[in-house]
Amino acid sequence: MTPVEKVYLAPMEGVCDPPLRKILCAQGGYDECFSEFIRVTDVVLPTKTLLRDVPELTQNCCTDDGTPVRIQFLGDNATTIAQSAQRAVSLGARSIDLNFGCPSRFVHHAGAMLLREPELLHRITATVREALDPSICLSVKMRLGFASIDEAPALVKAVCVPGLNELIVHARTRSELYRKDALHWECIAQLHELCGSTVLVANGDIIDAASAQCCQKVTQCSRLMVGRAAMAQPNLGRMIKAGAVALSFKEKLQLVPVLFAELMDRGFAEKARLDRVKQYLGFVRRVDAVGAEFFKTFCHVSSQQEALHLVQEYCVSL
Ligand SMILES: Cc1cc2nc3c(=O)[nH]c(=O)nc-3n(C[C@H](O)[C@H](O)[C@H](O)COP(=O)(O)O)c2cc1C
Incomplete structure (x- = not known):
């Protein structure tokens, strides 16, 4: 083909x-x-x-x-x-x-x-x-x-x-x-x-x-x-x-700080930034069992700082 x-x-x-x-x-x-x-x-x-x-x-x-x-x-x-x-x-x-x-x-x-x-x-x-x-x-x-x-x-x-x-x-x-x-x-x-x-x-x-x-x-x-x-x-x-392999969940998580920074640069308020990052991880969890588990905790975070801390901690553990 x-x-x-x-x-x-x-x-x-x-x-x-x-x-x-x-x-x-x-x-x-x-x-x-x-x-x-x-x-x-x-x-x-x-x-x-x-x-x-x-x-x-x-x-x-x-x-x-x-x-x-x-x-x-x-x-x-x-x-x-x-x-x-x-x-x-x-x-x-x-x-x-x-x-x-x-x-x-x-x-x-x-x-x-x-x-x-x-x-x-x-x-x-x-x-x-x-x-x-x-x-x-x-x-x-x-x-x-x-x-x-x-x-x-x-x-x-x-x-x-x-x-x-x-x-x-x-x-x-x-x-x-x-x-x-x-x-x-x-x-x-x-x-x-x-x-x-x-x-x-x-x-x-x-x-x-x-x-x-x-x-x-x-x-x-x-x-x-x-x-x-x-x-x-x-x-x-x-x-x-x-024929690239799919990014690992860790690699997908490493995009979260990048996304926060980009949204901040463009003037998104903190609540909107959090919503957008949750939206991204919401898509990721559909194809990733580890992502689905992580999302259960992540969806409760209420500040960017808390979110970044959780992501960093999780990345170290993976
Ligand atoms: C949240 C969301 C927003 C969309 N917005 C648009 C849009 O602005 N313009 C458009 O032509 N299609 C829009 N679509 C349709 C997509 O471009 C695409 O045709 C559809 O999702 C099917 O492709 P997929 O199965 O690869 O997602 C949207 C789809 C979704 C899920």
């Missing part, structure tokens, strides 16, 4: 923000990472919003280790999304993604809600493509359908406008949310022939090198995107592309 060509770090709102992108990209060896979705209303995004949400724009739109950041927009207004994308490009962005996959009920008439309106998806994608120089990479990230996987072919035809570079497909419908028992990698394989020159990227439940290989085989995609598992296995990109 051909080797995996590219591994992307998925957009994850409230999880994969600038501090986490910096840390995960330094470990992970990703070809590109994505911003959290940035909501576009009927107003073009101000420069200050773009710089706040994607501070990497000030450094060639790359994380510190040089991983490019693709900026993701979510909304239903083709014109303001296109103009916001132009503004992002003028600030240094080289790739833009359109979110047609977010299943949140709180996202009114945007994200996966738009999967019921293929014509609108077409209009948004075509308008953004026309507004950008052909050298700027444009992708769409979507699910297989709103209520049924049978919707996928029509949706693919709607979004694959000339010049769309990539179509990233999370192999579930909006109704299936994140259900473990609902994952349709095999449906992605049938979409290639509808994509024209657009390259398909497979996403959903890739957790290690073996599942990446299986996903590649089933979907016939050589570009993959990983999300939640990248939090649990910070070097997941390297595991998939270069």
